[in-house]
Amino acid sequence: MSYLPYAVAAWLCLVGLAGVATSRNLIHLAVCLTVTQSSSYVLLLSVGYVKHGKAPIFKGVPLGATAVDPVVQALTLTDVVVSVVVVALILALALDAHRLSGTVDPDEIVDVSG
Amino acid sequence: MTWIPPLLVAIPLVAAAVVAGLDHITPEPVQDALVVIASMATTALAFALLWHAESHEVVHWFGGWGTRHGVALGVDFAVGPLAAGMCAVIGLVVTLALLYSLTFLREAARLFDALMLVALAAMCGFAMSGDLFNLFVWLELMGVAAYALTGFEVERLGPVQGAVNFAITNSVGGYLFAVGIALLYARTGALNLAQIGNTLSHGPAGGLAIVAMTVLFCGLLIKGAVVPFHLWAADAYAVAPAPVCAVLGGVMTDIGLIGVARLYWTVFDAPFGHGHAVGDVFLWLGIVTAVLAGTMAFLQRHLKRMLAYSVLCHIGIMLAGIGLLDSSGLAGAELMFLAHALLTAGLFFVAGILHVDHGLIDELNLHGRGRGSWMPAAAWFAGTIGLVGTPYVGIYLGHGLIDEGATELGRPWVLALLWLGSTLAGAALLRAGARIFLGWGEAEDPLLGGALEEDPHERHVLRPLLLAVAVTAVVLGAAISVVPGLGQRAEYAADRFRDRAGYAARVLRGRPATPPQRLPVTIRHTSLESILYGAVATGLALGLAGVGLYRRRLPPGVTAVAQRALAPPIQVLRELHSGVVGDYVTWVAVGTAVLGGVWALLLHG
Numbered sequence: 001m002s003y004l005p006y007a008v009a010a011w012l013c014l015v016g017l018a019g020v021a022t023s024r025n026l027i028h029l030a031v032c033l034t035v036t037q038s039s040s041y042v043l044l045l046s047v048g049y050v051k052h053g054k055a056p057i058f059k060g061v062p063l064g065a066t067a068v069d070p071v072v073q074a075l076t077l078t079d080v081v082v083s084v085v086v087v088a089l090i091l092a093l094a095l096d097a098h099r100l101s102g103t104v105d106p107d108e109i110v111d112v113s114g
Numbered sequence: 115m116t117w118i119p120p121l122l123v124a125i126p127l128v129a130a131a132v133v134a135g136l137d138h139i140t141p142e143p144v145q146d147a148l149v150v151i152a153s154m155a156t157t158a159l160a161f162a163l164l165w166h167a168e169s170h171e172v173v174h175w176f177g178g179w180g181t182r183h184g185v186a187l188g189v190d191f192a193v194g195p196l197a198a199g200m201c202a203v204i205g206l207v208v209t210l211a212l213l214y215s216l217t218f219l220r221e222a223a224r225l226f227d228a229l230m231l232v233a234l235a236a237m238c239g240f241a242m243s244g245d246l247f248n249l250f251v252w253l254e255l256m257g258v259a260a261y262a263l264t265g266f267e268v269e270r271l272g273p274v275q276g277a278v279n280f281a282i283t284n285s286v287g288g289y290l291f292a293v294g295i296a297l298l299y300a301r302t303g304a305l306n307l308a309q310i311g312n313t314l315s316h317g318p319a320g321g322l323a324i325v326a327m328t329v330l331f332c333g334l335l336i337k338g339a340v341v342p343f344h345l346w347a348a349d350a351y352a353v354a355p356a357p358v359c360a361v362l363g364g365v366m367t368d369i370g371l372i373g374v375a376r377l378y379w380t381v382f383d384a385p386f387g388h389g390h391a392v393g394d395v396f397l398w399l400g401i402v403t404a405v406l407a408g409t410m411a412f413l414q415r416h417l418k419r420m421l422a423y424s425v426l427c428h429i430g431i432m433l434a435g436i437g438l439l440d441s442s443g444l445a446g447a448e449l450m451f452l453a454h455a456l457l458t459a460g461l462f463f464v465a466g467i468l469h470v471d472h473g474l475i476d477e478l479n480l481h482g483r484g485r486g487s488w489m490p491a492a493a494w495f496a497g498t499i500g501l502v503g504t505p506y507v508g509i510y511l512g513h514g515l516i517d518e519g520a521t522e523l524g525r526p527w528v529l530a531l532l533w534l535g536s537t538l539a540g541a542a543l544l545r546a547g548a549r550i551f552l553g554w555g556e557a558e559d560p561l562l563g564g565a566l567e568e569d570p571h572e573r574h575v576l577r578p579l580l581l582a583v584a585v586t587a588v589v590l591g592a593a594i595s596v597v598p599g600l601g602q603r604a605e606y607a608a609d610r611f612r613d614r615a616g617y618a619a620r621v622l623r624g625r626p627a628t629p630p631q632r633l634p635v636t637i638r639h640t641s642l643e644s645i646l647y648g649a650v651a652t653g654l655a656l657g658l659a660g661v662g663l664y665r666r667r668l669p670p671g672v673t674a675v676a677q678r679a680l681a682p683p684i685q686v687l688r689e690l691h692s693g694v695v696g697d698y699v700t701w702v703a704v705g706t707a708v709l710g711g712v713w714a715l716l717l718h719g
């Protein structure tokens with residue numbers, strides 16, 4: 001078994017978080033959030049991967065044939081849908097922020113604090 | 115009765131779709147009626163479910179995909195009395211908020227109602243779900259509804275900032291949760307909570323389980339706004355309209371804690387339940403949250419922001435109760451949830467009424483303006499007393515049970531620290547009440563910082579309706595401690611909730627639940643210690659409120675010393691709550707790493 005996909009997942013998660021923490025632009029920040037989210041796709045798919053496994057479509061395939069795990073694909077798909085909704089919402093809010101204050105810098109739209 | 119749990123989710127979701135889809139076709143009264151009826155029906159069904167769940171575990175397998183030889187094939191809702199009780203309170207608070215917003219948010223867009231119903235469905239689904247991935251889906255669904263509700267008044271910058279901070283921080287939490295799901299699925303090959311717990315109970319847990327636990331719990335603690343993951347909460351609650359705040363602060367924040375308790379006692383009790391390492395971390399996080407949020411509440415002048423910190427303070431006390439890992443602590447957290455949800459909602463409603471009357475939501479600007487409106491004043495003070503925990507009012511019974519758990523565990527110092535938290539938050543609310551409704555104290559106080567922008571003024575409201583809803587919420591919440599038999603039932607529910615093997619047998623093997631022996635219908639007694647602590651906390655809260663009002667009348671020597679000692683830490687605290695989302699995400703990353711490190715040291719060695 002290869003450790004590479006897990007290393008990639010960890011890297012994506014950390015680099016995405018670093019991007020979110022340091023971003024000065026809400027649109028850039030939304031993209032960083034997607035990068036973080038991608039790490040869970042990579043992780044899920046590598047968890048369910050079986051060497052030499054076929055796609056999990058069992059029509060006309062003899063019983064006992066090796067196939068990759070179909071559950072993780074369903075999970076990944078749901079994950080993608082969730083992420084799209086969140087990113088869409090953040091982009092809509094970025095538009096509003098720009099309309100109201102003329103900037104999409106999260107440091108400059110601070111209205112309340114303390 | 116296994117048909118009830120899916121209805122608690124289906125009714126509000128279908129109603130939301132109908133309301134949103136027919137927005138421009140049906141007349142407004144029909145829409146309003148539909149929304150309120152859907153929410154009331156959900157609440158009524160939740161109460162029926164609660165009644166039934168006391169003697170049964172209500173397990174619903176979707177599509178009939180149940181279990182084979184103790185292996186879960188499908189996705190289930192598994193409801194005991196605790197989860198059913200949560201759904202009932204969630205339904206009640208959302209119904210009250212919807213009634214309140216019938217006239218309160220007339221000028222806002224209509225999709226507001228639909229979003230509230232989606233949030234209701236997601237919260238009920240989260241409380242009942244017996245499947246790990248399903249928990250994630252409900253978590254994200256309620257999150258998306260809540261972000262949109264927070265940023266509802268997009269004409270001002272404050273709501274946009276609040277919604278951005280809320281959405282980004284909580285999405286990071288959701289992603290952490292997703293990573294945790296993938297890791298646990300890799301380790302156990304299961305998504306059903308009971309089955310994951312069964313698999314983990316065999317053999318050593320290993321480092322992977324510790325990592326999975328860390329990211330799953332951190333995801334939930336972000337939702338639950340526990341220090342150091344709490345920074346988004348005040349920004350979001352201060353800007354949302356009052357009925358939205360009532361739902362977010364009253365029930366949605368607590369959902370994170372329900373998730374923590376559910377995951378611990380179905381899954382992580384198996385590998386890590388022999389020690390106290392997991393519980394102690396929760397206990398300390400809870401104590402720090404309670405004291406820090408109580409202090410922050412005292413430093414606010416914006417009523418909704420003050421209430422937001424008061425919510426966090428009680429979240430901390432509840433998390434500490436869960437962290438005791440015994441039935442008293444969990445039952446106490448449960449009872450506190452009931453009382454705090456209703457009282458907090460009631461106080462947000464009163465704040466909304468003040469805003470309707472005067473167009474202001476700032477304590478100092480409202481100085482003396484509430485004189486004469488005695489009904490809101492009575493509701494405010496009753497709610498505040500209930501949140502401090504004066505003996506046998508409001509959260510007191512829950513706090514008393516947590517005290518009992520801590521004493522039994524041999525940690526009596528926990529009591530003093532937790533009572534300090536609710537004292538501080540209560541003192542802030544009492545001070546605000548005295549300043550607004552009685553006109554006491556000075557009209558200026560530099561300690562409380564600069565004024566925030568006021569919300570736009572809602573004018574066309576049916577004030578008696580708002581008042582009736584607020585009073586109902588406060589009265590119900592204040593009465594929780596004296597409902598005969600409630601304390602004993604909460605303890606029974608907590609016992610059943612904590613029984614991991616029993617839960618797994620009921621879900622996977624269909625074993626019937628053991629009905630309780632005849633539970634007494636009397637008011638649960640608490641220890642003398644709790645009564646004393648409650649009384650002292652009330653006195654101390656009144657005293658602190660007085661100090662807040664008349665700080666300048668203290669002898670100059672005292673003021674100077676206090677100034678020198680307290681000004682720097684207060685400054686640091688304020689700067690930590692910077693309102694910048696990048697800082698919040700950094701705290702999330704640091705907090706997750708530290709928690710994981712602590713657990714790795716304590717559990718792996």
